[in-house]
Amino acid sequence: MKVKRLKYLPIPSSMKMITFFWIIFTRQNANVTMVDENHEEIHLFQKLEMAAIGLGVTAILCALGLSPWWLFVSLITWHVWYGIEWLFRLVQYRDFHTAYRNIAFEREAFSNDDNVSYLKTRNRFAWIKYLRG
Numbered sequence: 001m002k003v004k005r006l007k008y009l010p011i012p013s014s015m016k017m018i019t020f021f022w023i024i025f026t027r028q029n030a031n032v033t034m035v036d037e038n039h040e041e042i043h044l045f046q047k048l049e050m051a052a053i054g055l056g057v058t059a060i061l062c063a064l065g066l067s068p069w070w071l072f073v074s075l076i077t078w079h080v081w082y083g084i085e086w087l088f089r090l091v092q093y094r095d096f097h098t099a100y101r102n103i104a105f106e107r108e109a110f111s112n113d114d115n116v117s118y119l120k121t122r123n124r125f126a127w128i129k130y131l132r133g
């Protein structure tokens with residue numbers, strides 16, 4: 001992961017950083033730890049796995065007549081799933097923060113972000129086992 005420090009970052013002050021692909025954008029004085037970087041890298045692996053699923057599904061749908069423009073949607077498969085699961089967890093827990101912490105992607109990341117060698121031993125789609133609960 002690459003950390004890019006900006007003078008101005010257009011995100012709420014409660015947020016420390018925002019990540020696009022392998023680049024973590026943060027404020028100049030923010031303390032980005034190895035745990036933070038590992039957390040975001042776990043999400044990057046999840047996003048790549050979800051993009052592969054999305055690409056496969058949209059490729060099949062395109063072969064059946066859907067516009068090829070839908071292939072771009074595969075790039076945000078992780079984000080779509082994240083949002084839908086967050087809504088589901090919000091109904092389940094009736095609390096924004098608890099809902100966020102219980103999204104399977106976040107459960108996996110928070111459970112393993114202090115283990116810097118986790119990604120070397122992680123199984124593909126490991127986040128699926130964090131769906132239960």
Ligand SMILES: [Zn+2]
Pocket residue numbers: 039043105106109
């Ligand atoms: Zn996270």
